[in-house]
Amino acid sequence: MSNPRNEGSFSPFSLSQNVLDDPQAADAYARLLQEVFDFVPRRAPVPDPHWHVLALFEPQGACVAGIEIAKLGLVLDGEERVAMAMRLAGVAPSHRGRGLFRTLMDHALAACAQRAAAAPILLYTEDEALYTRFGFAPLVQHAFVGLALSPTPSAAARPVSRAEAIELIDRHAPSRAPVSLQCAVRGGTDLLRANVEESDPRLAFLDAVDALVIYEREEAEIVIVDIVAAVIPTMATIIGALAPDARRVRTLFPPDRLAWDATPVPDDTGLMIRGEVPPAMRRPFMLPPTTGF
Structure with missing residues (x-):
């Protein structure tokens, strides 16, 4: 060699x-x-x-x-x-x-x-002490939890396979809107594709609003992991299509585009930062796990 x-x-x-x-x-x-x-x-x-x-x-x-x-x-x-x-x-x-x-x-x-x-430099770790000597500091992320809104009547979401989801991600890449204006990864198509390929989330397509929703379901709670769309749909639209019977919703990103009130809940993800913390990250936030690195 x-x-x-x-x-x-x-x-x-x-x-x-x-x-x-x-x-x-x-x-x-x-x-x-x-x-x-x-x-x-x-x-x-x-x-x-x-x-x-x-x-x-x-x-x-x-x-x-x-x-x-x-x-x-x-x-x-x-x-x-x-x-x-x-x-x-x-x-x-x-x-x-x-x-x-x-x-x-x-x-x-x-x-x-x-x-x-x-x-700033970001990284995820399970050993914070290893990186503090290099100037990194913990950065707490938050999930956002709230009651499910009264669903907006709409056609049921269509489950899609992982391969179909990858095609939808690629199709939306040029026009994809950030899932949050407070804090989101811009673009991130390669990271999103890799994380969808290597994990096993639930995947559903909302034909009425041309949106791919990546989510999990835990009994009466629905967890919205990420949304891929040119226009981010409201929470009422998502609930109406995905889970009209849901009682509680958790998002793994700031819900500022969802027309929905939620309470931030600390979630220790092991994120660390080196350098000045941007104002948007001094308030409760989370980068979707689908764009994690």
Whole structure:
């Protein structure tokens, strides 16, 4: 196996920021992810244009540490903004205790600054202490809970398969409206497609309003995870089509576009931020899990 492009030397390791451009390096990186996380994200047939992998390799070509970064478009209080995102930071168990994680994070932070200077950096983790030393702080997200509105009479929602949902997501991509004007991921089609492919949500299409609703049902409660549409329908329309018998509704995003009153409830999702917290994220908010990273 040829070594990936060497962009820095940390004897005996080399750093590459072009892992996905080299099939052999990408395979070695995938083996690292499988070992550390027991998970390998699905990739497009061509190198992913959004996620950039920084990784450390041994001279023989084995990948011993890696992290992914991406520029993330957001809508915050109705304005388009940019943040950076990090995910899948890990070191092979056989190489821990050598300072490789710090080396990796230092280079990842520098790469984020090059791509979007002064932009906040977001990541999800189950180990907050690991990242506080790099300047990250917890950012509490909130679900939104309220009574189900009297449903607006409408045709019943049509269940769709995962494959149909992907087609609908792609069709709506050019004109998709942000699910919230307070706080939402802008665009995010690739993240949405990947999360729908890798999870098992309920999927329904509301023909009358040309909207795909991603949701869960828990007895008398319906959980609205995300909505894909050019115009976001009201909660009364959604309830009328999906669950006229629902008593309570929970949304996993701010409901400012749903014409529905709800109470924010803290939900510890493990989100952390480095940099200035935008005003829209100082108020109760949540980024839909479907656009999570």
